[in-house]
Amino acid sequence: MNNKPTVAVIGSYAVGMTISAPHFPVAGETVMGSNFSVLHGGKGSNQAVVAARMGAEVVYGTCVGRDSFGDMCLRLEKEEGVDARFVRRSDKGVSTGVGLVIVNAEGENEIVIDFGANNEFSPADVDAMMPDIRKAGLLLMQLEMDIQTTLYAAKRCREQGVRFVLNPAPYQKLPAELFACCDYLTPNQTEARQILGLNTTDATPDAEIAARIRTLGVKNVVMTLGGDGALLASQEGCTAIPGIRVPAVDTTGAGDTFTGAFCVALSEGRPAVEAARFANVAAGLAVTKFGVIESIPVRAEVDARRLAENAGR
Numbered sequence: 001m002n003n004k005p006t007v008a009v010i011g012s013y014a015v016g017m018t019i020s021a022p023h024f025p026v027a028g029e030t031v032m033g034s035n036f037s038v039l040h041g042g043k044g045s046n047q048a049v050v051a052a053r054m055g056a057e058v059v060y061g062t063c064v065g066r067d068s069f070g071d072m073c074l075r076l077e078k079e080e081g082v083d084a085r086f087v088r089r090s091d092k093g094v095s096t097g098v099g100l101v102i103v104n105a106e107g108e109n110e111i112v113i114d115f116g117a118n119n120e121f122s123p124a125d126v127d128a129m130m131p132d133i134r135k136a137g138l139l140l141m142q143l144e145m146d147i148q149t150t151l152y153a154a155k156r157c158r159e160q161g162v163r164f165v166l167n168p169a170p171y172q173k174l175p176a177e178l179f180a181c182c183d184y185l186t187p188n189q190t191e192a193r194q195i196l197g198l199n200t201t202d203a204t205p206d207a208e209i210a211a212r213i214r215t216l217g218v219k220n221v222v223m224t225l226g227g228d229g230a231l232l233a234s235q236e237g238c239t240a241i242p243g244i245r246v247p248a249v250d251t252t253g254a255g256d257t258f259t260g261a262f263c264v265a266l267s268e269g270r271p272a273v274e275a276a277r278f279a280n281v282a283a284g285l286a287v288t289k290f291g292v293i294e295s296i297p298v299r300a301e302v303d304a305r306r307l308a309e310n311a312g313r
Contacts, residue, residue: 005267007051007260008136010061010126010153011044012118012144013073013087014097022105033102040076040293042097042118043142043169043256050260051140052080054282055299056267059132061086062145063120069096070117076293086129090117097144118145123152130156138163140263143172154181163266167259168195180217184272186259187213188224206231207238222276224258224283226251230276241276244284244309253292258283261302281305 019033040046048060060082064070066089073096077084097116103109126133126149133139139157141150141164150166157164158181165184168174171194179185190200192209195216202209210221210233221233229243261282265275282302289295 004055004057005264006057006059006136006138007263007267008059008061008129008133008139009044009048009051009141009260010121010129010139010145010149011047011142012042012097012115013040013045013062013064014042014099014113014115014118014144015039015069015072016041016099016101018101018103020103020105024102024104024108024110039291040072041099043144043167044118045073045076046253046256046292046296047140047142047167047260047263048077048082049080049293050257050282050296051264052082053296053298054261054264054302056264057083059083059086059129059136061121061125061129063088063090063117063125065090065094065096065117067096069098072096083132086125086132088121088125090120092117092120094120115144121145121149123149125149126153126156130160133157133162134160136162136267138165138263138267140165140167140259142167142169143174144170147172147175151175151178151181154178157181165259165263165266167255169255171195176216179213182218184220184222184262184266185213185218186222186224186255186262188255189226192221192223207233207240210238220272222262222272224255226254229280230258232272232276234272239273241273241280243280244305246284246288248287250290250295251287253295254283254287256292257286257296278302278306281309 020035021033025031094117099113163183223231258279262279265278285297286295
């Protein structure tokens with residue numbers, strides 16, 4: 001008998017192409033670079049991989065190009081045990097999503113992103129996936145594909161009684177009706193302020209920010225606080241969930257790890273506060289390694305650290 005939780009994810013796959021250079025080129029200049037790398041990326045794929053490593057059965061939907069980068073996506077999902085039946089190839093000859101990153105000698109970066117074929121994933125694709133989404137009982141999405149498709153999926157989930165979790169990253173202005181479809185919204189501190197139209201450095205307390213977001217119609221807000229953990233705002237009030245102490249070396253992908261792990265814990269029937277505790281541990285372990293996919297822990301690592309944390313209380 002299979003007792004594994006099931007999570008559905010719709011969201012981007014993109015390849016990150018990074019190169020180091022002594023300085024950023026100016027118009028017409030060619031600069032000699034080094035340390036070129038091509039790595040898996042895209043918040044949807046990242047979070048699907050997280051959920052799989054946390055022990056869930058994961059069904060994942062997106063659109064990639066008919067190119068070698070699209071092949072990379074399908075190989076990754078197969079290697080990670082993610083059900084990629086709903087990862088389709090572009091019908092319009094559009095390439096797989098890519099991000100081009102130049103890192104200078106000071107560690108600053110310049111980034112150009114083209115989400116490409118991800119934007120072809122349509123309401124029709126959502127409809128094709130709905131029987132599996134209903135079976136999962138929870139759908140996780142982000143903001144790296146067409147917003148109308150995201151809104152359509154959220155409405156279908158509300159109609160079908162499926163929990164809808166939105167990671168509002170990278171931030172963009174959201175349709176007002178989308179908030180009422182969100183059972184859980186998982187912004188970081190910056191995104192939470194952007195949602196309210198505030199300056200990203202606004203000094204309003206995080207608990208007040210989260211409570212104000214709930215007035216937009218969101219049932220629960222789970223705000224990630226970096227090394228300080230997370231904050232849950234629900235109808236019961238606001239609860240702070242401390243993070244774990246770790247030697248952080250690279251925070252890239254920590255938010256994706258938190259959100260993917262949080263959804264797995266919800267799918268296991270854990271209360272939201274306990275799910276956030278679980279996600280904090282997963283995200284904390286992720287920042288101890290470099291990279292995104294490379295840094296995502298497996299379930300045994302998270303469970304072992306949780307036992308150690310509990311024993312130390």
